[in-house]
Amino acid sequence: MKKLPTVTIGIPAYNEEENINFALRSVLSQKQDIWRLEDIIVVLDGSTDGTKRIVSSFQRNNRKIKVITGVKRLGKVERLNTIFKNSKSDLLFLLDADVVIGSTSTITKLVRAFNKRKNLQVAAAEQVAILQTSLVGKINTVGFTIWYRLLKSYRKGNNIHMLMGSATMLRREFYTKFRYPKNLATDQHYLYVKATLDNRSNFDFIGNTNILFRMPSTLADARKQGTRAIFDDKDVLVKVFSTSIKKEYSIPLILKVKTTIWAIKKYPILFPMNILLGVFIRLFPYEKKHNKQLWYAISSSKGAIIWMNS
Numbered sequence: 001m002k003k004l005p006t007v008t009i010g011i012p013a014y015n016e017e018e019n020i021n022f023a024l025r026s027v028l029s030q031k032q033d034i035w036r037l038e039d040i041i042v043v044l045d046g047s048t049d050g051t052k053r054i055v056s057s058f059q060r061n062n063r064k065i066k067v068i069t070g071v072k073r074l075g076k077v078e079r080l081n082t083i084f085k086n087s088k089s090d091l092l093f094l095l096d097a098d099v100v101i102g103s104t105s106t107i108t109k110l111v112r113a114f115n116k117r118k119n120l121q122v123a124a125a126e127q128v129a130i131l132q133t134s135l136v137g138k139i140n141t142v143g144f145t146i147w148y149r150l151l152k153s154y155r156k157g158n159n160i161h162m163l164m165g166s167a168t169m170l171r172r173e174f175y176t177k178f179r180y181p182k183n184l185a186t187d188q189h190y191l192y193v194k195a196t197l198d199n200r201s202n203f204d205f206i207g208n209t210n211i212l213f214r215m216p217s218t219l220a221d222a223r224k225q226g227t228r229a230i231f232d233d234k235d236v237l238v239k240v241f242s243t244s245i246k247k248e249y250s251i252p253l254i255l256k257v258k259t260t261i262w263a264i265k266k267y268p269i270l271f272p273m274n275i276l277l278g279v280f281i282r283l284f285p286y287e288k289k290h291n292k293q294l295w296y297a298i299s300s301s302k303g304a305i306i307w308m309n310s
Helices: 020-028 051-059 076-086 106-116 135-153 187-196 219-240 243-249 253-266 270-283
Strands: 006-013 036-045 065-070 091-095 122-129 167-171 203-213
Touching: 006 020, 006 076, 020 036, 020 051, 036 051, 036 076, 051 065, 065 076, 076 091, 076 187, 091 106, 106 122, 106 167, 106 203, 122 135, 122 187, 135 219, 135 253, 135 270, 187 203, 187 219, 187 243, 219 243, 219 270, 253 270
Parallel strands: 006 036, 006 091, 036 065, 122 203
Antiparallel strands: 091 167, 122 167
16 A cells, blocks of 8 residues: 655744634645645744644644744744754645635645656645725735736746745655745745756646635735835845846736736726835835844734635
């Protein structure tokens, strides 16, 4: 009988009491048909709310759940390095604590991709922004939907923008040798560059994997997230690698034009509003003098995502 590949789920968490319950439920409901769950490692990054209490309640009923408590907030990349050190599985699935796996077959689809392609080192799951009620939330969600459509059309999703860091699977041969450098905030883009330095086919985007998340629903949070995405991520990579890395962020003009035409027809009101919001953030970015390793917590995207078996 063929041995099933083992999977560890790694979850870094900072003050995620509203959603961690649903995130864990979605993990535990995954169908283990072609893989076997070995561990669920939750690393708390100096949480001051009830996150630890909620995770501990799950732990009492499931010995595979392991909690590593960081007393001081060090930032996501440091906690990811902790997960790398403590995982021993064939595959490691990194999941943000403020998202939910929207399908019980998501991990199976990712594992199947690694089974088919032995050179695959890192894979990103598909993100789905849930509906928002506030105007800013709606504008941001539509903006993401349009942007994501564009990204999926470029190299079939094999580009730096598609590794968003909230749901990523890595092969053991890669993650055991990989560590984020200190004082780094841009975990997802750094990971993409390191994975594809030798061969772009080491990365893949796996569609129909349904990772549910919230876009910021307030103007302040939109500025925080936008400042990081527009300015900080690229700036950090340029310092780590070189200015040549900027070419990874380029997208062919023809794809931008096609997507813009589609967006105008699909969202004639919200699309222009999203453009104006982007201009506003570029003109008035959030405070630039900050600890980029920790960054600002975006509270409006941390609400509970009610998980339902699908």
